[in-house]
Amino acid sequence: MRVLSGMRPTGKLHLGHYFGVIKNWLELQERHETFYMIADWHALTTGYKNTDQIEENIKQVMIDWIALGLDPKKSLLFIQSKVKEELELFLIFSMITPKSWLEWNPTYKDMKLNLLRISDLELSFKGGIRDLVKEFLAKIPYRIEDFEALEELVLDALSETFIRAVFDGILEPEILSRLNVSKRDFYDTDTYGFLGYPVLQAVDILIYKAEAVPVGEDQLPHIELSREIARRFNQLYGEVFPEPKALLTETPRLLGIDGRKMSKSYNNAIFFGDEKEEVRQKVMKFYTDPQKLRKGDPGRPHICPVFSYHKLFTEEEQVKQIEADCMSGALGCVDCKKIMFEGLERFLEPIREKRQEVAKTIGDIQEVFEEGSKKAREIARQTLEEVRERMKL
Numbered sequence: 001m002r003v004l005s006g007m008r009p010t011g012k013l014h015l016g017h018y019f020g021v022i023k024n025w026l027e028l029q030e031r032h033e034t035f036y037m038i039a040d041w042h043a044l045t046t047g048y049k050n051t052d053q054i055e056e057n058i059k060q061v062m063i064d065w066i067a068l069g070l071d072p073k074k075s076l077l078f079i080q081s082k083v084k085e086e087l088e089l090f091l092i093f094s095m096i097t098p099k100s101w102l103e104w105n106p107t108y109k110d111m112k113l114n115l116l117r118i119s120d121l122e123l124s125f126k127g128g129i130r131d132l133v134k135e136f137l138a139k140i141p142y143r144i145e146d147f148e149a150l151e152e153l154v155l156d157a158l159s160e161t162f163i164r165a166v167f168d169g170i171l172e173p174e175i176l177s178r179l180n181v182s183k184r185d186f187y188d189t190d191t192y193g194f195l196g197y198p199v200l201q202a203v204d205i206l207i208y209k210a211e212a213v214p215v216g217e218d219q220l221p222h223i224e225l226s227r228e229i230a231r232r233f234n235q236l237y238g239e240v241f242p243e244p245k246a247l248l249t250e251t252p253r254l255l256g257i258d259g260r261k262m263s264k265s266y267n268n269a270i271f272f273g274d275e276k277e278e279v280r281q282k283v284m285k286f287y288t289d290p291q292k293l294r295k296g297d298p299g300r301p302h303i304c305p306v307f308s309y310h311k312l313f314t315e316e317e318q319v320k321q322i323e324a325d326c327m328s329g330a331l332g333c334v335d336c337k338k339i340m341f342e343g344l345e346r347f348l349e350p351i352r353e354k355r356q357e358v359a360k361t362i363g364d365i366q367e368v369f370e371e372g373s374k375k376a377r378e379i380a381r382q383t384l385e386e387v388r389e390r391m392k393l
Contacts, residue, residue, distance in 0.1 A: 003028050003247065004210035006037035006080065009057040013064040014269035016254045016262035019312075024214055024249050026069050034075040035208055035376065036065070038369070041080050045197045046189065062365050064272055067355035072368045080204065082373030085380035089203045092387065094196060096232055102195050105221050118163060121175070125159040133158070202226040206241045207380045214247040237390040240383070254312075255305040259287035270344075272351050279348060283341040288333045295332030306333070306340050313343035 005025060013022070028034050038061050043054055058079065070077060080086065133154050137144065144150055165171045167186040205213055205226050213223055223246040230241035253261065256268025263269060270282055286306050292299040301307035301323045310319050322339065325331035358365060387393075 001211050002033045002035065002209065003212045003214065004035040004037070004205055004208055004244075005214050006039040006042070006204060007061065008039050008043045009054060009061045010043070010264055011053070011057045012060045012271045012273040013068070014262055014264065014271045016256075016269065017064075018068060018272075019254050020216075022065070022068050022070070025075075028214060028247075029071060029074045032212075035210065036070060036075050036077050037080050037204060037376075038062070038078070039080045039204065041086075041200065042197060045194055048191075048193070049188075059362060059366070060273070062369055063355055063358050063362065066365055066368075067272065067351055067358045072372060076372050076375055077369055078372035078376040079369055082370070083207075083377045083380050085377060085384050086200070086203050086207055088384060089207050089380075089387065090200050092391070093199050093203060093229055093233070096236065097199050097229055099195075101225060101228060102198060105198055105225060121166070122159050122163060125162045126155050129158060130155065198222050198225050199229070202229045205244050206230055207383050208376065209242055209379075209383060210244050211242055212245050212247045214249050216249060220246055220248075233387075237387075240386050240390055255287075255308060257282050257286045257305075259305050270348075272348065272355055274348075274352075276345060276349070276352075279345065280341055283337050283344065284334075286337055286340075288336075292326075292333060295335075296329045298329045299326040299331075299333075301326045306336055309340050309344060310336075313347050314340065315343070 005021070007017070007021065025034065025036060038058055040054055040058060043057075044051070047054075065077065066072075130151075133151055137147065137151060137154070162171065164186075166175050201222050202225060205223075206229070213226075215223060223244060227243045230243050233241060256262035256266055257270070258266065258268045260266055260268060270279055274282070288306055289299045289301075289304045291297070292304075304326070307323065307326065310322055314322065318339070322331060322336065326336065
């Protein structure tokens, strides 16, 4: 089975990338034909103003991928922008993809609201008008086949209108001041590329005729959109594309040092490129159970980010003892962190050493990705020939 996945180049990888993505990729490359892509065009979706670091970020991703075990003898490793054929298929798919498919994509909407930090504002608008919308729909002189679906459609449209009115200054400007966002922030994300990036994702998958894509549950709408685009093309012009299926993967939610999801943007990540002392300092800053203020206080390991690391990096028998000692108050947070650091460092040290070796041969690694991109491009060319033939272009 041909499997494809990709990653935007945001710089050095951290533990969250490994447990959320790379670990699964390593397992897949042992059983399937795997294509792994550095998606540098996707980096422009939200970062089109700051392109200075993209080239360096690509190098760092290359180094980490190889250091973590992705094998060019087992997987096709390539760079998205090296395959220009993707752009031609992107244009074609853009012509046949209804705009409503993109506007209704929940991932698009969630990303936009989160980038602007206005998710709560949308919920507030919806909550305030829900009863009015129900009352209005009950009075319209038409039979409603699915009341709840229509209600959500109207609520979505109205809340989007209210949000646009806020940014256009039609509603009180104090709202923006409280949210610390501006009209420019809104229109910086309101681009054709941001709306259409799921179409480019569909191209990423379909141009290589991938049969499966490993995703988390939150990415399922993207795979369904790719299937819809494949079906629509095949119905209009004839069979070319397989309908890819989602390989739903369950991944541990690795927390950063502040207790939130690990992310470079939160400045809470532990990177594979971090030196040992950097890792130690980060571990000692880890958020712990807020009710355990001193060593003798009983702790709640099930809510403590440090304990979640013990379950990944500390010997199983020792984990049981740590849990018991934490709950009884016999183990303080400082000592708990020191034990966790030892297990984490045992995991990181060989990867760090491998990473340093790989970085010395970056020219060879770039050549690997160059060759991979050539192979990917040849497959893309063949697919486009079929597309043009079917469309009589």
